[in-house]
Amino acid sequence: xxxxxxxxxxxxxxxxxxxxxxxxxxxxxxxxxxxxxxxxxxxxxxxxxxxxxxxxxxxxxxxxxxxxxxxxxxxxxxxxxxxxxxxxxxxxxxxxxxxxxxxxxxxxxxxxxxxxxxxxxxxxxxxxxxxxxxxxxxxxxxxxxxxxxxxxxxxxxxxxxxxxxxxxxxxxxxxxxxxxxxxxxxxxxxxxxx
Numbered sequence: 423x424x425x426x427x428x429x430x431x432x433x434x435x436x437x438x439x440x441x442x443x444x445x446x447x448x449x450x451x452x453x454x455x456x457x458x459x460x461x462x463x464x465x466x467x468x469x470x471x472x473x474x475x476x477x478x479x480x481x482x483x484x485x486x487x488x489x490x491x492x493x494x495x496x497x498x499x500x501x502x503x504x505x506x507x508x509x510x511x512x513x514x515x516x517x518x519x520x521x522x523x524x525x526x527x528x529x530x531x532x533x534x535x536x537x538x539x540x541x542x543x544x545x546x547x548x549x550x551x552x553x554x555x556x557x558x559x560x561x562x563x564x565x566x567x568x569x570x571x572x573x574x575x576x577x578x579x580x581x582x583x584x585x586x587x588x589x590x591x592x593x594x595x596x597x598x599x600x601x602x603x604x605x606x607x608x609x610x611x612x613x614x615x616x
Contacts, residue, residue, distance in 0.1 A: 446493045447484065447586045450500050451594030455512050456602045462611040463517030467524040470513050471531045472506040474498040475558065481539035481593070484551075484583060494539045494589060505534065505601070512605040518614060528563035528614045532604065535571065539593070550579045553592050555600040561613045568613045574599035 476498075484492035509532050510520040521527060536556040542549070554575035561568040576596050578584075584592070604610070 447589055449494060449496050449590045449593050451590055451597055453504055453508055453594055453597035453601055455508050456598050457606055459512060459515040459605055461517030463615050465519050467521040467527040468513050468518040468614055469524060469527050469529045470509050470520045472502055472509050473533050474502055475533040475535045476537060481537050484541055496537060508601060516611045531560040533558040552577050553596045555596045557600050557604050559604050559610055561610055563613050563616055566613055566616060568609055570607055572600050572604040574603060
């Protein structure tokens with residue numbers, strides 16, 4: 423009798439721990455520009471810089487009973503080169519020529535200002551998450567300056583705790599949406615082209 427009771431207690435404890443504890447996830451999202459852009463430039467050089475303005479590389483946690491063990495992170499080293507490539511591709515689509523350095527060339531700085539992953543603090547199971555991304559654009563062309571903030575968010579419900587692949591795709595989708603909103607701002611192309 424004692425053996426069965428002990429076995430039952432171990433089985434319940436094991437199931438509970440599976441539902442409560444999540445391992446950390448290091449995501450490697452693939453942001454992509456998702457819209458066509460109307461060309462406004464005529465091949466002029468533009469210096470394009472992408473920087474990480476986040477205060478932390480952690481987006482948040484996956485929740486559960488032990489949220490401190492379930493951090494979700496996106497490394498600057500991983501995401502910045504991808505964002506740089508997409509920003510340069512967008513500048514080309516706008517009709518300009520991205521260049522690493524050119525004297526008196528217009529400058530576009532794209533800053534990843536914020537990237538968050540929030541799941542409910544209460545409860546043992548992760549059933550939903552809100553993912554958000556914010557970019558800031560700073561354009562400098564001679565004496566003319568322009569700045570804007572562009573955000574996107576996604577509320578996602580889950581039947582079970584999302585794995586690393588799912589979270590990577592969701593974060594990538596939100597980054598893509600926010601980056602596309604930035605480059606769809608026609609004022610950026612106008613200021614770069616003046």
